Every structure is written in structure tokens, then in C-alpha cells.
Amino acid sequence: MGVATPAQLVNQYGQKMGRKGQLTRQRIMSIALKMLGNSSYKDLTVSDLAAKAKVSNATFYVYFKDIEDVLFACVEAASLDMNAMFDILNETWTSENLKSQLEKFVDSFNTLWEKHRVELRIRNIEADQGNARFLNFRQLSTIELLNRFGEKLAELNPRLENPEYISMVIYTAMERLAALNQMGILGSNSISRRGLDDAIVELLYMALKK
Amino acid sequence: MGVATPAQLVNQYGQKMGRKGQLTRQRIMSIALKMLGNSSYKDLTVSDLAAKAKVSNATFYVYFKDIEDVLFACVEAASLDMNAMFDILNETWTSENLKSQLEKFVDSFNTLWEKHRVELRIRNIEADQGNARFLNFRQLSTIELLNRFGEKLAELNPRLENPEYISMVIYTAMERLAALNQMGILGSNSISRRGLDDAIVELLYMALKK
Amino acid sequence: MGVATPAQLVNQYGQKMGRKGQLTRQRIMSIALKMLGNSSYKDLTVSDLAAKAKVSNATFYVYFKDIEDVLFACVEAASLDMNAMFDILNETWTSENLKSQLEKFVDSFNTLWEKHRVELRIRNIEADQGNARFLNFRQLSTIELLNRFGEKLAELNPRLENPEYISMVIYTAMERLAALNQMGILGSNSISRRGLDDAIVELLYMALKK
Amino acid sequence: MGVATPAQLVNQYGQKMGRKGQLTRQRIMSIALKMLGNSSYKDLTVSDLAAKAKVSNATFYVYFKDIEDVLFACVEAASLDMNAMFDILNETWTSENLKSQLEKFVDSFNTLWEKHRVELRIRNIEADQGNARFLNFRQLSTIELLNRFGEKLAELNPRLENPEYISMVIYTAMERLAALNQMGILGSNSISRRGLDDAIVELLYMALKK
DNA sequence: GATGAATGAGAATTCATTCAT
DNA sequence: TATGAATGAATTCTCATTCAT
Structure with missing residues (x-):
């Protein structure tokens, strides 16, 4: 269910990563996310990222092939969290709790997106531009949820x-x-988020009520 | 209604453009679109575009400030066409022709997107990444149509x-x-375009039928 | 006869080269040769060469694809000169002038090698290491002379x-x-050049005299 | 006679090498030779060699100072074998067996070169480029044989x-x-190795026969 | 109206090398 | 004996941009 992050055990040179190495790798990833939160995606360079992560350029290349590689690692990690959506779909939905369940579904989705806004934006921008790796990954991480939702x-x-x-x-x-x-x-x-969520719930409600 | 493309009469040096100049400018724009049709957006460079358009780099700068400038010109031009959507909304919709009008609305929209797929993709990618010029332009070109649709x-x-x-x-x-x-x-x-369009029509129909 | 240097008319970006551009290209080539005369081949870097030729790195790349490219251009140019060897073979050799013609042949060869020592050394090093471009070129520039010599x-x-x-x-x-x-x-x-040349002449003389 | 390979008993840190250390050192050397057999000489880097030899970069430096150091070690080892040439020269050559002895001499030389093609190529490339260590070594390993051949x-x-x-x-x-x-x-x-060897024998034969 | 020529600036990338463990 | 981890220092290479003609 969903796509698992493979435990990354070796670095770019095939060396086994120890505790320290994994921490460094992780640090680079989180700095990258922080940087993307602010500025545009195009501005993220290896030099810049390395500097902000307090490692040398060379060290960056110990852990990642290029910028895309860090981004993909981030996207992969974020995707794990999205599995929470399944839980809601697996609950019991009745005509009594239908509206509230729909609201819960929409809210949870929004919350998860908010939490991983940076990663998910990156994923979509890359996939939309035809980047096969991200496209494929998006496909994989979406399809199951979509199927389950359709069944529901x-x-x-x-x-x-x-x-x-x-x-x-x-x-x-x-x-x-x-x-x-x-x-x-x-x-x-003057368009409120609330109103849009209500509209989605409304549309679904109209389609589902008997 | 919609956003008009301003007739570009002067080049970057403020000189009035004659027939030949306008043709050159136009050629650069269409080559840019052609290039974006194939490869990813990031690959479009001034040097590359100039070479493919058979002009020197310097000539590019006679007509455009930078790559974004060409793209914006293309997006602007494409946007004019989208006005056709208003015509359909201005027709008379009755409970009798409701379904067929809805279908027409959805179909026309798809046709226009297909026609200007490159420009609209660029517009959205740029706007999504926070580019103010494109963001603003998208806002302007969308809001009127959205309002009119809501009224309908x-x-x-x-x-x-x-x-x-x-x-x-x-x-x-x-x-x-x-x-x-x-x-x-x-x-x-196994997801068909047709099925999705039907689903949209269906959702609207459920919401509108009495 | 021999291999001609093609007139290089366009630069790496496909632009036609004017007088000034050709001079710059030429300057880079001669500085490269000068630099190779002193230090080892491995030390020749683009940055270094560009600096010594008083152009920017970027300018180097206007005229050459990489270091190998300059070297090949030099080798090509040098090769033209080697055609002088044919003239001697085309003279009339008799049993009377045999020894002196052999000496002339060997001397001329040495002189030409001395004149283009840098280029020919490069050519051989590259070819010996399996570089196809140089290998092929060496083949072409040698075979005709070799055939003519054999006939003689x-x-x-x-x-x-x-x-x-x-x-x-x-x-x-x-x-x-x-x-x-x-x-x-x-x-x-204590091995003298003279002695070696004499030995070559001697070997040939022994093989040819009746 | 010839140049002996000094038994390498200590590593770069001056520590005596045990069995395991010697095996590692040897493995690095043979992998280096294997790598040079395929690709060009310039491509051999410490990182690459270490990776292929399944040791870390750091381990490489336990046994060698740099890449040249490995190469020299290989060249040294190969050179021992070349001493076999002396044996043939020390045999008795008469006018009766002259031709067959000449052939044996040429054949043996070729066989030895074939066996150590990689090392000898490296030796010559380095020496030809002016590398003093290899130049000197080549001088030493050649001169004795050359003298003995001249005497013969x-x-x-x-x-x-x-x-x-x-x-x-x-x-x-x-x-x-x-x-x-x-x-x-x-x-x-259409040039056969056989034909060339015959030509060498022929030239020598013409010079030696009475 | 068009373009040869040149370049400043900076980004990616790679390598040899060190050191603490 | 071996190696994770890290990096300084180059070097290549590309791009947008300018300017004189």
C-alpha cells in the first residue's frame, strides 16, 4: 500500500553508510526542503545547497547524484505519510455519517498536503514536465488510493x-x-478555502445520497 | 473580456518594427513553441533558440528581453483564443438542452486546451512556481470566465x-x-478521456437538474 | 597526396568565422603548441591555454570543442608539410646517386620531424593510446608515403x-x-644521431646494391 | 643483468607487510593492469582503481603513493622477464644456424612483448612524455641488452x-x-606480422652473412 | 535589421588526499 | 589492516549578455 522508501544503505561511491553519513545525507535533504519552501525551484543549485547544509560541494556528491536526486529522495520520503488516507476510507461509512466522513476525507487530504506541500509541489512540477522518474512515482503513489476511493x-x-x-x-x-x-x-x-472544501463535499454528497 | 495581446510595434531598442522585423520576431516565437513541445521547459536557452531560429544570439535580444519574455508573448497570444468559451455561456441553456450544452462546454474547453497545450502548460508551470507576471496573467484570464460560469x-x-x-x-x-x-x-x-468528460458533465448535471 | 587541412569556416556554434575570429583561433593553436613544447602533455588545460592565449575560457569554447580538438587541428596542419617527402622519392635514383639519395631521404625526414616535433609527438601518443581520431589520421597520412617508399x-x-x-x-x-x-x-x-642515420642508410644500401 | 624488482616489504607507512597486506597490494596491481588493458591510460584514477579492487580509497594509499607508483611497480615486475633475451644471445651462433637463431631472437622478443604488452606500453608512454623515473628505468633495462646485441x-x-x-x-x-x-x-x-618479422631477419641476415 | 566576436560569472563535477577510528 | 567520512582545489563547460560594425 503506497510506495515505501527503500532504506538507503550505500552512498554514491558504493560505500556503506554509517550513522554519521546517514545524518549528513538527511541534513542535506532537510535543508533542500527548507530552501525550496522559500525561493523558486530553479534557484536550487548544488553549490548553494551544499553551502547552506555546511558541507562541501564534494560531500554533496558523496550522497546524491544531482539536485534531482535529492528532490526525489524527499518526495519518496513524503509519500509514506500519504498512506493515512487509506485509513479513513477503510472506516465504516453510513448514510448517517456520510457528510462528516466526506468532510474528514477532504480535511485529511488538505492537512497532508499542507504538511508536505514542498515535496508534493516538486513532485507535480517535475512530473508535469515529463520527468519520467517522478511521473512514474506519482502514478504509483496515486493509483491505489484512487482505486480505493472509487470502490468506496x-x-x-x-x-x-x-x-x-x-x-x-x-x-x-x-x-x-x-x-x-x-x-x-x-x-x-474573496475565495475561501472553506467554501471550496464545502463545494467538494457537496458535489460528492449530491452524487452519493439516495 | 479576456486579455488582449497588445500589438508589439517596437523592438527592444524602441525602434518601430517593419514587416521583416515582425516576421523574425514571430519566427522566434514559433520555434520556441515547437521546441517546448518536445523537450522539457528547462532546456530552452537563448543560444539554443537563436540557433534553431537561424538568427544570431544578438538578434534574439533585438526582439526579446529574455526567455521568459518570449514565453509570455506566446502565452498572451494563446489566451485570446480562450474567449470562445464565453460564447457558449452566452447561449440560452434550458432544461431541455442542458445536458448537450454541458457537453459542448466541456468539449470546447478541451479543444482549446489541446490547441494551446504548450502555452497553457508553460503558463501554469510558471504561475505555479510563483512567477508573478504569469500568476497575475492567469488570474486575469481566468476570473472573468469563472464568474460567468458561476452565474450560469x-x-x-x-x-x-x-x-x-x-x-x-x-x-x-x-x-x-x-x-x-x-x-x-x-x-x-484504462482511463478514457471520454469517461472523465462524462463524469464532469454528470456531476454538473446532478447539481443542476431540478 | 597526404591529408589536406580543411578550411575551417564555422566556429563551434555554427557561426561563420570572419578574419578576426580566424586569427583568434590560430592564436590559440600556436600557443597550445608552444605550451606543449615545454611541459608534458597532461598539463595542458583549457583554463591554462586560454589564459596564455589572452582569451577567456568561454572564447576557447567558441573555437574548439575541447583540448583534443585543438591538438587535432595542430596535427592536421603539420601533416601538410610532410608531403615534401614525396618529392624526393619522385626524383631519379641511380646506382651512382643511390647513397646520396638515401642520405637525403633520411635527412629530410629528420628535418621535417624536427620542425613538427610537437605535433607529431602528440599524434603518436594519442594514436598509441588508442584514440581513434588520431589513429585513423596517422594511418591515412602514413600509408601513401609507405607505399611509395616500398615501390621505390x-x-x-x-x-x-x-x-x-x-x-x-x-x-x-x-x-x-x-x-x-x-x-x-x-x-x-655516446650514441650519436649521425651514427644512427648512417646505420639506416647502410642497412638500406646493403639491401639495394647489386 | 636487467633490473631486479626489489621485494616490497613495507607499506607506505613503513609498516612491515604481512601476507594479507601483500595480497591486497598485489590485487591492486593486477586490477590496474586489467583496467589499462581495456581503456585508455588517462582514465585510470585512484577512486576508480580502488573501487574495482574492492578496497577503499584510503586503503590504496596504504600501499601506493599515487597512480604512477602502481604503474611503476607493474613495469618493474614485468621487466624481470625480459632477461630471457640474454639467454639466446649467449647461445652459440654459427653461419649454419644464423638464420634460425635470428628468427628465434625476433620471435622471443615478440612473445615477451605480447606477454607484457600493457606494462611495456605504459613504460614507453611515460618515458616518451619525459617522465624521468620511467625514462631512466627504460634506459637501464635496455642498454645492457642493446650492448650485448651489438657485440653479437x-x-x-x-x-x-x-x-x-x-x-x-x-x-x-x-x-x-x-x-x-x-x-x-x-x-x-594486409600487412602481416609474419612478413615484418621476416623483413627484420632479412635485413640482419644481409648485414651479417659473409 | 542583423550579427560576428568576446566574455564575466558561476554552476557542475571530479579527484587526490587526509584523518580518525 | 582497513575504511567511512569529508574536503580543497581544480577544471570543464555553459549561458546570458554586450557591443561595435
């Missing part, structure tokens, strides 16, 4: 004609709105 | 609680799916 | 059993001794 | 005017042809 819709309203497509449309909207939200775009014109 | 929904079902939010959710899904579609992502796992 | 031997002594092999053995010795001579190796132990 | 020629044909020069010319050709042969250069244009 079918189960809740058996008369729904094409639940798997409805699930994808809604999921797409949720993700895109989460992404836009982070960029401070939504807040601009 | 309110008009069709006056009991709809938050039509402007519904319109945004649906619009967001439409756009994102159009973008993903271009990347050949959707076709992969 | 056959013509002078028709009873000679394998003139083409004799010519190659002698040519090989001549070249190698020329190369060693430049390195100041021969002079060391 | 003088002994066989006392009227030969400059036997020591003839010996050097022939030796030079032999070595160079052996080197070229290894590079697969000779085989290319």
Missing part, C-alpha cells in the same frame, strides 16, 4: 454509473485546489 | 447553495485533467 | 623479396628514432 | 662498420613494431 463511491451508491471516473475528477480537483491553495492564490479574491 | 450555474439552479465555489471546483478539475491528458498520463491505465 | 625499393632492387615489408621496418625505425631523438634520449650515452 | 653482431661479422648502431636501429624497429602490433594497427592493411 460504488459501495455507497451502487447506482452511480461511473464511480471510478467520478473519483478521479474529484480527486484531481482536490489535489489541484490543495496545490493552488499553497501558493496563496486562492485567498486572493 | 446560479441561473440554472437558483437553489444551488454556493454556485461560485462549485464552478471553481469543476473548472479546476477540467483544467487539470486537460493538462494531465496532454501528458499522455490519463490514457495509461 | 622494389624498383631499385627488383630481386628484393619483400620490399613493402622492408620499407615498413625501416620507416618505423626512422620515425621512432626521430621521436626518441627529440626527447634527448639518444644523446645521453 | 660485431662478433658475427667483424667487418661490419658500426655494429652498435645497427643493433640499435634494428632493436628500435623491433620494439616499435611490437608496440604497434598490439594496437591492432598492423593487421589492418
Whole structure:
């Protein structure tokens, strides 16, 4: 379920990594995320990152092949967390708690996106630009959840004609709105996040209620 | 209505452009689009573009300030076409033709995106990364259409609680799916474009029917 | 006859080279040769060469792909001169002037090697290490002369059993001794250049005289 | 006679080497030779060699000062074998067995070169580029053999005017042809190794026969 | 209107080498 | 005996950009 982060045991030169090495690798990753939180993605250079992580350029290359490599490692790590969404879908949904479960689903999704906004933005930008590694990874990390979501819709309203497509449309909207939200775009014109979430819940509710 | 492309009459040196100059400028723009169709966005450099457009680097700077400048010019030009969406919203929608109008709306949107896939992808990537010029331009080119769409929904079902939010959710899904579609992502796992469009129409139909 | 240097008309970016550009290219080449005259081959770096030629690193890359590229250009240019050897072979050799013609042949060869010692050393080092471009070029520039030399031997002594092999053995010795001579190796132990040349002439004379 | 390889008993830190240490040192040397057999000489780096020899970079420095140091060790080891040439010269050469002895001499030389092609190529490349250590070593390992060969020629044909020069010319050709042969250069244009060896024997025979 | 020529600046990348363990 | 970890110091290479013609 979801995609696991492989334990990284050797560095770029094939050496086994000890405790110290793993810490350094980790430090580089978190500094990278911090840097991407502020400035644009294009500005992230190896020199800059290495400097901010207090290691030499050469050390960077001990642990990563290039900038993309760090980013992918971050994205991989973040993806683990997304598995929490499955738990909600596996709970019991009844016509009584339908609305609140839908709200919970939407809220949890938003929360997770907020937590990993940087990684998920990177993942999408790269995948959208055709980067195969990220594209493939996104595919893998999304498809299971999407399937499970579609099943849930079918189960809740058996008369729904094409639940798997409805699930994808809604999921797409949720993700895109989460992404836009982070960029401070939504807040601009009197559009509230709350209202959008309600609209999603509403659309689903209309589709599922009997 | 929409955003107009200002007729570019002077080059970077403030000189009035004659026929030949405008052709050169135009050629650079179309080569840029062609190049972006294939490879990733990051690979587009001034030197590369100039070479492919068969002009010297120096000539590039006669017509554009930098790469972003060409891209923006392309995006601006593409945006004019999107105005066609208004025409459909301005037609008369009745309960009789509701479904077919919805289908028409979704189809037209997809067609326009297909036509300007490169420009719109660029616009979104840049805006998503926080580029103010593109962000602002996207805002401007989207908001009017979004408002008009929201009004239409309110008009069709006056009991709809938050039509402007519904319109945004649906619009967001439409756009994102159009973008993903271009990347050949959707076709992969037995998910058909047709099915997604139907799902969008279905969601709207459920929300609007009395 | 021999291998011609193609007139280099465009730079690495495909631009036509004007007078000034060609001079710059030429300057880089001659500085490279000067530098190789002194220090070892491995020490020649782009930065170093560019600095000594009073151009920026970037300018180097306008005219050459890399260090090997300059070297090859130098080798190509030098090779033209070697064609003078043909003239001597095309003269009339008789039993009367045989010895003096042999001496002239050997002397001329040495003189040309002395003149282009740097380029020819580079050519051989690269070819010997398996560099295809130089290997191929050496093949091309040697084979014709070798053939002509073999013919001459056959013509002078028709009873000679394998003139083409004799010519190659002698040519090989001549070249190698020329190369060693430049390195100041021969002079060391009471071995004189003169003596070696005489020995070559002597060997040929013994093989050719009736 | 020849140059002996000093038994290397201590490592770079002056510590006496035990069995395990000697094996490691040996392994690094043989991997180095293997690597040089394939790719070009310039590509051999400490990191690469250490990785391929399955030791850490640091371990490399336990046994060698730098890459040149390994190479020299290899060259030294190979050189011992070359002493076999003396044995042939010390046999009795008569006018009856002259031709077959000459053939044996040439053949043995080729065989030895083939066996140590990598080391001898390295030795010559380094020496040719002016590396004093290798230059000096080559001088030492060659001069004795060269002298002995010259004496033999003088002994066989006392009227030969400059036997020591003839010996050097022939030796030079032999070595160079052996080197070229290894590079697969000779085989290319219908030139057979056999023919060249015959030519060398022939030249010597013509010079020695009464 | 167009372009040869040149370059400053900086980013990526690689290597040999050291040292504490 | 062996090696994780780290790095200083080059070096290559590329790009946007300018300017005189």
C-alpha cells in the first residue's frame, strides 16, 4: 500500500553508510526542503545547497547524484505519510455519517498536503514536465488510493454509473485546489478555502445520497 | 473580456518594427513553441533558440528581453483564443438542452486546451512556481470566465447553495485533467478521456437538474 | 597526396568565422603548441591555454570543442608539410646517386620531424593510446608515403623479396628514432644521431646494391 | 643483468607487510593492469582503481603513493622477464644456424612483448612524455641488452662498420613494431606480422652473412 | 535589421588526499 | 589492516549578455 522508501544503505561511491553519513545525507535533504519552501525551484543549485547544509560541494556528491536526486529522495520520503488516507476510507461509512466522513476525507487530504506541500509541489512540477522518474512515482503513489476511493463511491451508491471516473475528477480537483491553495492564490479574491472544501463535499454528497 | 495581446510595434531598442522585423520576431516565437513541445521547459536557452531560429544570439535580444519574455508573448497570444468559451455561456441553456450544452462546454474547453497545450502548460508551470507576471496573467484570464460560469450555474439552479465555489471546483478539475491528458498520463491505465468528460458533465448535471 | 587541412569556416556554434575570429583561433593553436613544447602533455588545460592565449575560457569554447580538438587541428596542419617527402622519392635514383639519395631521404625526414616535433609527438601518443581520431589520421597520412617508399625499393632492387615489408621496418625505425631523438634520449650515452642515420642508410644500401 | 624488482616489504607507512597486506597490494596491481588493458591510460584514477579492487580509497594509499607508483611497480615486475633475451644471445651462433637463431631472437622478443604488452606500453608512454623515473628505468633495462646485441653482431661479422648502431636501429624497429602490433594497427592493411618479422631477419641476415 | 566576436560569472563535477577510528 | 567520512582545489563547460560594425 503506497510506495515505501527503500532504506538507503550505500552512498554514491558504493560505500556503506554509517550513522554519521546517514545524518549528513538527511541534513542535506532537510535543508533542500527548507530552501525550496522559500525561493523558486530553479534557484536550487548544488553549490548553494551544499553551502547552506555546511558541507562541501564534494560531500554533496558523496550522497546524491544531482539536485534531482535529492528532490526525489524527499518526495519518496513524503509519500509514506500519504498512506493515512487509506485509513479513513477503510472506516465504516453510513448514510448517517456520510457528510462528516466526506468532510474528514477532504480535511485529511488538505492537512497532508499542507504538511508536505514542498515535496508534493516538486513532485507535480517535475512530473508535469515529463520527468519520467517522478511521473512514474506519482502514478504509483496515486493509483491505489484512487482505486480505493472509487470502490468506496460504488459501495455507497451502487447506482452511480461511473464511480471510478467520478473519483478521479474529484480527486484531481482536490489535489489541484490543495496545490493552488499553497501558493496563496486562492485567498486572493474573496475565495475561501472553506467554501471550496464545502463545494467538494457537496458535489460528492449530491452524487452519493439516495 | 479576456486579455488582449497588445500589438508589439517596437523592438527592444524602441525602434518601430517593419514587416521583416515582425516576421523574425514571430519566427522566434514559433520555434520556441515547437521546441517546448518536445523537450522539457528547462532546456530552452537563448543560444539554443537563436540557433534553431537561424538568427544570431544578438538578434534574439533585438526582439526579446529574455526567455521568459518570449514565453509570455506566446502565452498572451494563446489566451485570446480562450474567449470562445464565453460564447457558449452566452447561449440560452434550458432544461431541455442542458445536458448537450454541458457537453459542448466541456468539449470546447478541451479543444482549446489541446490547441494551446504548450502555452497553457508553460503558463501554469510558471504561475505555479510563483512567477508573478504569469500568476497575475492567469488570474486575469481566468476570473472573468469563472464568474460567468458561476452565474450560469446560479441561473440554472437558483437553489444551488454556493454556485461560485462549485464552478471553481469543476473548472479546476477540467483544467487539470486537460493538462494531465496532454501528458499522455490519463490514457495509461484504462482511463478514457471520454469517461472523465462524462463524469464532469454528470456531476454538473446532478447539481443542476431540478 | 597526404591529408589536406580543411578550411575551417564555422566556429563551434555554427557561426561563420570572419578574419578576426580566424586569427583568434590560430592564436590559440600556436600557443597550445608552444605550451606543449615545454611541459608534458597532461598539463595542458583549457583554463591554462586560454589564459596564455589572452582569451577567456568561454572564447576557447567558441573555437574548439575541447583540448583534443585543438591538438587535432595542430596535427592536421603539420601533416601538410610532410608531403615534401614525396618529392624526393619522385626524383631519379641511380646506382651512382643511390647513397646520396638515401642520405637525403633520411635527412629530410629528420628535418621535417624536427620542425613538427610537437605535433607529431602528440599524434603518436594519442594514436598509441588508442584514440581513434588520431589513429585513423596517422594511418591515412602514413600509408601513401609507405607505399611509395616500398615501390621505390622494389624498383631499385627488383630481386628484393619483400620490399613493402622492408620499407615498413625501416620507416618505423626512422620515425621512432626521430621521436626518441627529440626527447634527448639518444644523446645521453655516446650514441650519436649521425651514427644512427648512417646505420639506416647502410642497412638500406646493403639491401639495394647489386 | 636487467633490473631486479626489489621485494616490497613495507607499506607506505613503513609498516612491515604481512601476507594479507601483500595480497591486497598485489590485487591492486593486477586490477590496474586489467583496467589499462581495456581503456585508455588517462582514465585510470585512484577512486576508480580502488573501487574495482574492492578496497577503499584510503586503503590504496596504504600501499601506493599515487597512480604512477602502481604503474611503476607493474613495469618493474614485468621487466624481470625480459632477461630471457640474454639467454639466446649467449647461445652459440654459427653461419649454419644464423638464420634460425635470428628468427628465434625476433620471435622471443615478440612473445615477451605480447606477454607484457600493457606494462611495456605504459613504460614507453611515460618515458616518451619525459617522465624521468620511467625514462631512466627504460634506459637501464635496455642498454645492457642493446650492448650485448651489438657485440653479437660485431662478433658475427667483424667487418661490419658500426655494429652498435645497427643493433640499435634494428632493436628500435623491433620494439616499435611490437608496440604497434598490439594496437591492432598492423593487421589492418594486409600487412602481416609474419612478413615484418621476416623483413627484420632479412635485413640482419644481409648485414651479417659473409 | 542583423550579427560576428568576446566574455564575466558561476554552476557542475571530479579527484587526490587526509584523518580518525 | 582497513575504511567511512569529508574536503580543497581544480577544471570543464555553459549561458546570458554586450557591443561595435
